[in-house]
Amino acid sequence: MIKVDKSLCLGCMSCSNVCPSQNITRSESSEKRIIHWKRCKEECDLCVEFCPARALTLVPFDENVPEPDVSFDLVACRICGSRYATEPMLRRIEFVLPLNLQKDSTNLEWIRICPNCRRDIEAENVTKQIVMERGKKSR
Ligand code: SF4
Ligand code: SF4
Secondary structure (H helix, E strand, C coil), rough: CCECCCCCCCHHHHHHHHHHCCCCEEECCCEEEEEEEECCCCCCCCCHHHHHCCCCECCCCCCCCCCCCCEEEECCCCCCCCCCEHHHHHHHHHHHHCHHCCCCCCCCCCCHHCCHHHHHHHHHHHHHHHHHHHHHHCC
16 A cells, blocks of 8 residues: 655645556645545555655555545635645746746746646737737838
């Protein structure tokens, strides 16, 4: 079965996404994400392998060990306010990504912006670029 080091877990849900037996469940409200590990009798090891934080270990099955869960507050997008990721996930990205890639060409800290707002900003930038280039050609 799986042992979880809650202090290392980022709340990224990779383990839940790869588990072939739905042993790792997650529930999400508009503000919170909860991940729950069932007492797993299989030993496929996929969740351990895919955990980016090395928070999971395979240990012998013990029905007396309580099933762990971890709860995270979700972080609000700096533009629209919708909650989209856990703070440990964002800190991890900030830690591994070189500083020069953490802001876009307009100095926007894109890690702290939700995927929907990032898409909108990117689409707006591309549109502006196309309009500018057409303007240059027509001169
Ligand atoms: S060991 Fe395999 S079956 Fe068990 S929780 Fe992890 S991914 Fe799921
Ligand atoms: S993959 Fe690791 S860090 Fe991500 S939710 Fe699972 S245990 Fe936590």
